[in-house]
Amino acid sequence: MEQKMIEMQGLTKHYGSKIAVNGLNLSINKGEIFGLLGPNGAGKTTTILMLLGLTEPTAGRAFIEGIDCTRNPVAVKSIAGYMPDNIGFYPDMTGRQNLRFTGRLNGIGEEVIEERIERLLVRVGMKEYGDQKTGTYSKGMKQRLGIADVLMKDPRVIIMDEPTLGIDPEGMRELLTLMRELASEDGRTLLISSHQLYQIQQICDRVGIFVNGRLIACGKIAELGRQVNQEGADLDEIYRLYFEKAGQSDENNRNKK
Numbered sequence: 286m287e288q289k290m291i292e293m294q295g296l297t298k299h300y301g302s303k304i305a306v307n308g309l310n311l312s313i314n315k316g317e318i319f320g321l322l323g324p325n326g327a328g329k330t331t332t333i334l335m336l337l338g339l340t341e342p343t344a345g346r347a348f349i350e351g352i353d354c355t356r357n358p359v360a361v362k363s364i365a366g367y368m369p370d371n372i373g374f375y376p377d378m379t380g381r382q383n384l385r386f387t388g389r390l391n392g393i394g395e396e397v398i399e400e401r402i403e404r405l406l407v408r409v410g411m412k413e414y415g416d417q418k419t420g421t422y423s424k425g426m427k428q429r430l431g432i433a434d435v436l437m438k439d440p441r442v443i444i445m446d447e448p449t450l451g452i453d454p455e456g457m458r459e460l461l462t463l464m465r466e467l468a469s470e471d472g473r474t475l476l477i478s479s480h481q482l483y484q485i486q487q488i489c490d491r492v493g494i495f496v497n498g499r500l501i502a503c504g505k506i507a508e509l510g511r512q513v514n515q516e517g518a519d520l521d522e523i524y525r526l527y528f529e530k531a532g533q534s535d536e537n538n539r540n541k542k
C-alpha cells in the first residue's frame with residue numbers, strides 16, 4: 286500500500302471573516318511530486334504554514350508522516366524541509382558558510398555537516414561556486430543552493446514555494462531534473478506551490494487546482510484533461526477550463542511560458 290506522507294483532513298483557516306483555506310482534504314504519497322496550483326490569494330501559503338506548524342488551523346488537521354503538524358511542529362520540522370520563494374542567504378557569507386550555518390542551526394554534527402556540504406554542492410552543480418559570496422549569485426544559483434540548503438537536514442518531505450520563478454531556461458532544465466531526482470532517486474515527497482504551469486507539468490505526478498481556499502480539481506494532468514473533455518491538453522489549458530468552471534478569471538496571475 287502507498288504510504289501517505291502528507292495528509293490534510295478538513296483543513297480550514299479563517300482570518301477574521303476571511304476564509305483563506307476551506308475544508309481541504311488531500312493526501313500525498315511517498316515519492317510523489319504534487320503541484321499545488323492557484324492564483325495569488327488562493328490560500329497556498331496559508332496551507333504551507335499550517336503544514337509546517339507555523340499557523341494553527343481554525344478547523345481540521347494536517348499530518349506529515351502521521352505526525353500532527355499543529356501539536357508537534359518540532360517533530361514535523363525534522364521530517365519536512367521548506368524552501369521559500371525568496372530564499373534568504375547571508376550575502377556576505379559564501380555558499381559553504383551559509384550551508385554550514387544551516388547545518389549548525391539544525392544541530393547536525395560538524396563532520397556530517399562538512400561531508401554533506403561537499404556532497405550537496407556537487408549534487409546541485411555548485412561545487413565551483415561554494416567559496417563565492419552568495420550576494421554575487423544569480424537567481425538560478427541561489428535556487429540550486431536553496432535545494433542544497435533544504436537537503437542539509439535530509440528531509441523526507443520537501444515543500445517548495447514557487448521554486449521556478451525567475452530562472453533562465455538552461456537553469457530551469459537543471460532545476461527540474463534535480464527536483465525530479467529528489468523524488469525518483471531519493472524517494473522524497475515534494476509539495477510544490479506554483480503559478481508556472483508549463484514548468485510544473487513536466488515533473489508533477491499529480492496537481493491540485495486551488496481557488497478561493499478550495500481544491501476545485503485534483504489528479505494526474507491527463508485525468509484532469511479528460512474530465513473537461515480535453516484529453517492531451519496541456520496544463521495551462523486545463524487550468525483555464527477549470528477556472529472558467531469555477532466562475533473565475535485568473536488572467537492577471539497566470540505566468541505563461
Ligand SMILES: Nc1ncnc2c1ncn2[C@@H]1O[C@H](COP(=O)(O)OP(=O)(O)OP(=O)(O)O)[C@@H](O)[C@H]1O
Nearest residue numbers: 300303304305323324325326327328329330331332
Ligand atoms: N495574516 C493574515 N491576515 C489576514 N488575511 C490573510 C493573512 N494571510 C493571508 N491572508 C489572506 O488569506 C488569503 C489566502 O492567502 P495566501 O497567502 O495563503 O494565498 P496564496 O495562494 O499563497 O497567494 P500568493 O501566491 O499571493 O502568496 C488571501 O486573501 C490573503 O489576503
